[in-house]
Amino acid sequence: MKINTVVVIGAGTMGGGIAAHCANVGLNVVLLDIPSQDGDRNGLVKSLWDRQLKARPAALFAPELARRVRLGNTEDDLHLVQDADWIVEAIIEQLEPKRELLARLDALRRPGAIVSSNTSGIPIRVMAEGRSDDFRRHFLGAHFFNPPRYLKLLEIIPTADTAPEVVAGLTAFAENRLGKTVVVCKDTPNFIANRIGVFALQYRTIAALNNGYTVEEVDTLTGPIIGNPKTGTFRLSDLVGLDVLAHVTANLYALAPHDESRELYQLPEPVQKMLAHKWLGNKTGQGFYKEVRKADGGKEFHVLDLQTLEYQPPTRPRFDVIGETRDLELPARLHAIFHDPRWQDDRGAAFIIDTTLPLLAYAARRLPEIADTPYEVDQAMRHGFGAELGPFEMWDAIGAAHGVELMKARGIAVPAWVETMRAQGHTAFYQFDDGRLTGVYHPTRQAYTPVRRHKHHLLLKENAGAGRVLRRNASASLHDLGDGVLGFEFHSKANSIDGFTFDIGRAALELLERDEWRALVIANQGKDFSQGANVGLFLIALGDPAGLEKAARDGQQFFMDLRFAPKPVVTVPRQRVLGGGVEMVFTGARAVASAETYMGLIEAGVGLVPGWGGCKEMLRRNVSPHLAADERVDALPYLQKVFETIGFARVSESALQARQLGFLTDDQYRLYTGLPLSGREFFIYQLLAAQFEPLGIFKPEI
Structure with a gap:
């Protein structure tokens, strides 16, 4: 099922949020509301959309995505539904206004276009009464939760007339493109x-x-x-x-x-x-x-x-x-x-x-x-x-x-x-x-x-339960993900990085030297990818300058070894990726980033500087390419951007902003909105489709 153009009718809190999230994932969006009584007939929809642009937490991955959304009103612009692949009704939660709108849509939509209602409890079958056969086959409930960008549930509610392929197609689209967890519900009061x-x-x-x-x-x-x-x-x-x-x-x-x-x-x-x-x-x-x-x-x-x-x-x-x-x-x-x-x-x-x-x-x-x-x-x-x-x-x-x-x-x-x-x-x-x-x-x-599971979904907890953990300590585990792929998971408090994390990482590097292992995936399914280094260990070491220097040196050497690993390394950042967690992501030849990735080198906020290569990597990623392209280029603006990003401890509000800030690079960056960790088939596909070689030509000592 191909969905490229979405028309959302109703620009309130839910409708506007749905429109914003559709723009986030690259869809062309039309957002309509009733015409204003005075002045600009699009005045109401503009004011409602402006709330989405100012929303906190942000409704959009980045402000410039707003250009994907075209605004209009239901009197002058309803004909735009003729070009829609999916029409989302999100107007006032009353039956009769919804039925009246659906009747108008029935006369305008093209055959085969999906129409859904975002109702939170009005019977879907009642809304569909009196509509054409093709309309009823392509009509269902699709109930988002507020805010649509952040809450992952989408309840899909078919009627007895909804075509099974419509349910299956919208379910797959919502899971793989919108990043939703879909639950197909019965048409009962307030659903599930x-x-x-x-x-x-x-x-x-x-x-x-x-x-x-x-x-x-x-x-x-x-x-x-x-x-x-x-x-x-x-x-x-x-x-x-x-x-x-x-x-x-x-x-x-x-x-x-x-x-x-x-x-x-x-x-x-x-x-x-x-x-x-x-x-x-x-x-x-x-x-x-x-x-x-x-x-x-x-x-x-x-x-x-x-x-x-x-x-x-x-x-x-x-x-x-x-x-x-x-x-x-x-x-x-x-x-x-x-x-x-x-x-x-x-x-x-x-x-x-x-x-x-x-x-x-x-x-x-x-x-x-x-x-x-x-x-x-x-x-x-x-x-x-x-x-x-x-x-x-x-x-x-x-x-x-x-x-x-x-x-x-x-x-x-x-x-x-x-x-x-x-x-x-x-x-x-x-x-x-x-x-x-x-x-x-x-x-x-x-x-x-059997339970319905995504064919590529892999839970590390289940992988461990199946006895596929090769090494484990208090902070991290090394998994056999199958097909010659190793999985490096950390599971300390806040997924902080410490010496035990390094121990498992070094074990992974040793195994990568063997022929049977093809790649390493650094990922976990905790609340956050990593909130950084275990600062408590560094505070303990303050009275031991030699120990403090050793901790910094060990971290730098470990991250350099990972970056020049003999086989491909893929990192899977998601949610908060802070401090040392960012430096861990820097080691990967590819990053498969969740759309909801909040990255930042925040050490300056506690009076420190990134100590495990973060400053060097930011310069290498954001300054070196410009100098390589033209040695006469003025490097100062690029240096200043890096300095400000680190000095002001900036944290991205999405993976897209992480790329804009320089934490993720264009050639490294892959974005997903769906499952927090897909299975080994997904990673093998990423490794082979990208056709990249490991970065390691030599391994310089620090």
Whole structure:
């Protein structure tokens, strides 16, 4: 399926964000909204688009990509849909305006053009009623999450009339071009992520009100400690907007009359009062939190008292259960909280347990209504709400049987299919073979079925579980990725680089000397590629000048050895790539960079300079090519750019900006928007298609 031109109708927060992200990945975009009543008929769409240009975090990979977006209005320019491969409806969340627009599109679009709605919960089949046969075959829901550039989930909702090849084609396009994790959903109220996510928000809010927990306490107990983002519950509500939350809950209450938990979707009285006061969250400057200026000119966030609706200074609550378990990996942490008798009388653990169990049971009761298997639910929650584990993955960590026992003890309804699974002797929702995920329990088929995986997707965790790790220490691992490719992974705290990292790297270089190894890939699947050198080790060495010099020298020699390796080295930077992490990327003959790569030599921010060759590499990449092309060229402007980039500790806002700042070079740079680490076939393709030789002609000593 070829999609080159996209028309987005509706330039609000979602429509504008979708248009921006389509421009990010090289599509030609038309963005339309209703005409302005006075003056410039495109005045409204221009003002809305201007918000996207000023958005923080940035909606565009780089400002100049805005030129890919053509602005217009739905009266004068709707005919432009005739040239569209994909038409995205993102107007007001009301059925009749959407139906009216779709009728106009039906008359204008070319046969075969895809039309999708970004609705967050209006039935897709109802919107399609009355449309032509070709329209219905090419119409479906495509629900993005805000902000579209950063949240990876795309829910695709076909109707009974949608052609299977349209679903397959848009799914492949969204995964490979837009960088989305696609979950194909059933056409049920609020689909998957919002159905489960809103239940969680509502249940926790009501539990806080009924049991005397504060806003800060709830956010502390429902954030990273259980694998959620720092926004927890109430900060997330402020971020989404209480008006949006009210709309979503009202939609669920109206459209899900048979949901046994339907009464939860009526907003509690304090939230209704907040809506009346227009305390809608971030968009109005106050919600559950309110930004306040301090006497010294700084700012802090005061917190709403749920009982009095007055704002109080922050208290930053502490809980023993968090202090005792935070250093455990999430599955082990959850197991400890739900099993360890120490936490039976702990107030923090009680809230976690008493609000998590109903969520897990609710997700199970929604199958097969909203999805066929637990896998779709977990994927939706991980990539739509940023959860580290989905509900069924959490349940497996706790223990399926133990979870059921705790639920029954609290009178929480457990669906029959879970009991059937247990009666069959199955102890988990997911099935693994040699560490690799192979199946998920299918409630209707009452058996494990394969999960849908990208054919090139490789998880290093699964590779390790299959026994394909050649060397490992506390900071790094050396993998056999197959087909003669080595994988160099670091997994220290923040993926910081230290002597143990160097040890594994040197082992990789030794193996590259052997004929059976063809290439080395430096990659990991942590939160960030690397936040730089382990500065703590250098601080310890401050009292030992000789040791400090040795640490710098060892790092310089190691990175030089990598750069002149006997076989091709490919680096896979993604997310934050800082300090020594940038210098690690500099060693590769190719960099396959995630679009979301934030690179910077930030040492100047703490009074240091890059010590492992970063300054030299920036000069070599950004000054030497100009001198080589013309020895008479004035090098000062190029030197100044490098000096400013390092001296001001500049960090790119995307891989594209990393190239513009000189961290990635044109001949080295490859960009991907999709999977954080594709499989060995992808890397072999990159190595062979580029047809490059390793850089090592000689290995100079430092």
